[in-house]
Amino acid sequence: MRFVHDSLAQRVRFAAGEAATQLADGVRRLDRSRVMVICAEAERALAERVVGALPVVVWHDEVVMHVPRAVAERARAVAADRNVDVVVPVGGGSTTGLAKAVALTTGLPIVAVPTTYAGSEATNVWGMTDAGRKVTGVDDRVLPRAVVYDASLTVGLPVGMSVASGLNAVAHCVDSLWAPRADPINAAFAGEGIRALDTGLRQVVADPGGLVGREQALYGAYLAAVAFASAGSGLHHKICHVLGGLFDLPHAQTHAIVLPHIVALNAPAAPEAERRIASAFAARSATGGLAGLRAALGAPSSLRDCGMPEDGIAAAVEAVLAAAPPGNPVPVTPANLTALLCAAWEGEVSR
Known part of the structure; x- marks a missing residue:
């Protein structure tokens, strides 16, 4: 047997019904105080329950499938303008993908709360589209520092x-x-x-x-x-x-x-x-x-x-x-x- 296997450094928190508590602890461990929450408008109410009393400085809801480059650039500008120090995506693969696009150029840490089975939150792979072409890459900056898995958040998924x-x-x-x-x-x-x-x-x-x-x-x-x-x-x-x-x-x-x-x-x-x-x-x-x-x-x-x-x-x-x-x-x-x-x-x- 001969192979090389890389394991990614990430804390995984798995507990049904405990997303708010687990997310708060994840952000606290990073010692961050200016949170950017990324969630689609349709998931705002769910995200508000999960985020609770975290120090959110901006809610960003421009979530678009396949992460168009222009959408990524606007999210990066918002993060810079509001002096964000941690990104919290609450949603599916497109939401996590946008958080990764922000982290790719800023190095900001991500604490992800997935609500689908997309899996993007557990990888260091990013992807964006530009002029009809999807570009992907691998970069450890986009790997969320922590992931909060709460199965109760997926119950509303049709x-x-x-x-x-x-x-x-x-x-x-x-x-x-x-x-x-x-x-x-x-x-x-x-x-x-x-x-x-x-x-x-x-x-x-x-x-x-x-x-x-x-x-x-x-x-x-x-x-x-x-x-x-x-x-x-x-x-x-x-x-x-x-x-x-x-x-x-x-x-x-x-x-x-x-x-x-x-x-x-x-x-x-x-x-x-x-x-x-x-x-x-x-x-x-x-x-x-x-x-x-x-x-x-x-x-x-x-x-x-x-x-x-x-x-x-x-x-x-x-x-x-x-x-x-x-x-x-x-x-x-x-x-x-x-x-x-x-x-x-x-x-x-x-x-």
Whole structure:
């Protein structure tokens, strides 16, 4: 066995119903007193309950999917103008992504409070879009110093969005099994992450207001993000970043739709990863296990339904070929990539 594994320095606080207490303690430990809260307008009431009596100097609600560069620059200007010394994002991946954009140029610490299963809060990966192109990078400045996981904050997330966000987390697990820096530790996290998400998401659909499924899904999403942060971005994420940048597609739904096509492409050529995925699903095969979960969840299946134009497939193929990571289990070619995107656009999934 020979590999190098990097672990990220981050305090994780996991306690249902205790977000306000845990957040206050997280900010106190950093000895900060000028808080910038980032949250979408729709989540302001929830964020106010979580933030409580913290010394907030600015509430910032310009949260936009895929973090357009202009939006990031305005948030940075607000942070500088108000002399902010800590950033607290309360929300999903776009909210955390904007906080990361601020931290990237200012070095301000982040204490994140996620309300979805996006996982951005557990990685040192940032992303922004500019002129139809999504740019990503890795920088330890954007890794939140602490994360407050409170499953009760996800109860208000609609079932459809919970499904898409949870399948995005499954995609983090799957991609980490054959990404450029895949290693046995990432694989262990990924396998347990898939198991927890499979269990949790089914319970979320069956009992949307229950905490047991939400906790399992949140736990799985954290493991997925840790595995992904270490292993790096595989073909799945390269494809979804291209699609998001080119066509402004919804992030979680795009990942949920593309995932089964990536598994169908790569799993036959990666037997060890295939066995781990199948085992995590307690299924005979990786494709069958994922198909069973998607059927139980009523998962989205077509890029067409998300607004992707059919005539955009050729441009997407060209962009993905330029970004495809080395070492994918199956060599990436114009032919197999076109077939994959056509199937994802139509909603046809191999099983």
